[in-house]
Amino acid sequence: MAADDALLASVAAGGPPVLRLYRFDPPALTLGRFQADTDVDRAACTRLGVEVARRPTGGRALLHGPDVTYAVALPEPPGVAGRVDDLYRYLADGLIDGLARLGVAAGVACAGGPRGPVCMAAQQGADLRVGDRKVCGSAQVRRAGVVLQHGSVLLDRLAFDETDLVRDPGLDRDALRAATVTLAELGAPTEPGTVATALAEGFAAALGVSFRAVPGLSGA
Amino acid sequence: MNLPENLRYSSEHEWVAVDGDRARVGITDFAQDALGDVVYVDLPEVGASVAASGTCAEVESTKSVSDIYAPVSGTVAAVNEALRDAPEQVNADPYGAGWIFEVAMSDPGELDGLMDAAAYRALVES
Numbered sequence: 001m002a003a004d005d006a007l008l009a010s011v012a013a014g015g016p017p018v019l020r021l022y023r024f025d026p027p028a029l030t031l032g033r034f035q036a037d038t039d040v041d042r043a044a045c046t047r048l049g050v051e052v053a054r055r056p057t058g059g060r061a062l063l064h065g066p067d068v069t070y071a072v073a074l075p076e077p078p079g080v081a082g083r084v085d086d087l088y089r090y091l092a093d094g095l096i097d098g099l100a101r102l103g104v105a106a107g108v109a110c111a112g113g114p115r116g117p118v119c120m121a122a123q124q125g126a127d128l129r130v131g132d133r134k135v136c137g138s139a140q141v142r143r144a145g146v147v148l149q150h151g152s153v154l155l156d157r158l159a160f161d162e163t164d165l166v167r168d169p170g171l172d173r174d175a176l177r178a179a180t181v182t183l184a185e186l187g188a189p190t191e192p193g194t195v196a197t198a199l200a201e202g203f204a205a206a207l208g209v210s211f212r213a214v215p216g217l218s219g220a
Numbered sequence: 221m222n223l224p225e226n227l228r229y230s231s232e233h234e235w236v237a238v239d240g241d242r243a244r245v246g247i248t249d250f251a252q253d254a255l256g257d258v259v260y261v262d263l264p265e266v267g268a269s270v271a272a273s274g275t276c277a278e279v280e281s282t283k284s285v286s287d288i289y290a291p292v293s294g295t296v297a298a299v300n301e302a303l304r305d306a307p308e309q310v311n312a313d314p315y316g317a318g319w320i321f322e323v324a325m326s327d328p329g330e331l332d333g334l335m336d337a338a339a340y341r342a343l344v345e346s
Binding site: 032033034056057058060082083084085087088111124125126138140141142143144197202 | 233254255256260262275278280281283284285286287288333
């Protein structure tokens with residue numbers, strides 16, 4: 001998360017836009033910028049070997065591990081005029097294009113969907129769905145004319161999930177599974193490198209940019 | 221878009237209501253509409269020094285965290301504590317119950333650098 005904050009600072013200082021694709025090992029539960037610490041069951045996280053980190057972006061708790069996480073930092077594009085929903089839609093084009101390269105037909109979730117302390121159980125205009133099930137959750141921070149957007153694409157599931165790690169999650173495991181869908185369940189490729197490549201190609205095509213690969217960047 | 225004539229406006233979409241050396245600050249109707257539903261306001265500390273155009277608060281809306289800037293320099297003299305429990309007032313009543321903080325101005329001359337309603341309207345409609 002600190003690395004992503006550095007991406008935002010780099011772009012704000014005039015650096016080029018950056019797309020970072022990464023995974024968490026061991027798994028980690030990330031909290032939104034202003035989410036209450038009391039939402040987290042720290043003992044459960046310790047027992048299950050899950051680290052806890054706080055994102056600079058908004059939103060609610062998300063378990064990283066069975067996913068590919070992306071972070072994209074770029075100057076706020078002209079034409080968006082500071083509208084949060086427009087900015088999400090602008091970047092959603094890249095994600096939708098990337099998922100389409102994996103054979104997944106995703107769409108933008110409805111703005112007025114369910115909310116709660118678990119990111120993946122909620123749907124807003126920031127998120128992507130297949131049918132009515134969430135496949136990708138995203139959140140942003142905007143600072144000094146730059147937007148940093150984080151998101152998570154579900155590849156598969158672990159033996160535990162946010163309902164084991166968040167106090168009063170507002171739903172049980174079956175309900176969370178019913179509200180979400182993974183690439184594995186969709187029959188799509190789940191090899192992380194393949195998914196990361198597809199997402200990078202999707203962002204490049206949708207945003208009309210090309211990315212220069214910087215392999216080996218690591219650190220959450 | 222509601223733009224009261226008696227206020228001054230910043231290019232960062234804050235409004236300022238002046239009472240003596242006090243400046244009450246909030247975000248404009250245009251800004252609250254662009255942000256969407258505000259779910260959290262991170263208020264500045266009373267007594268904190270703020271610089272014109274510097275960041276002094278944050279809001280979260282639709283999982284997006286955005287900076288709020290100080291339109292004038294000075295010391296934070298008051299914050300709207302009611303927003304801790306009712307951040308939606310920023311959307312519902314941006315020029316009234318949705319005010320965010322007050323600054324004891326160190327340089328009231330900075331107000332001359334802010335816009336009137338007509339100039340701000342021209343900015344956001346351009």
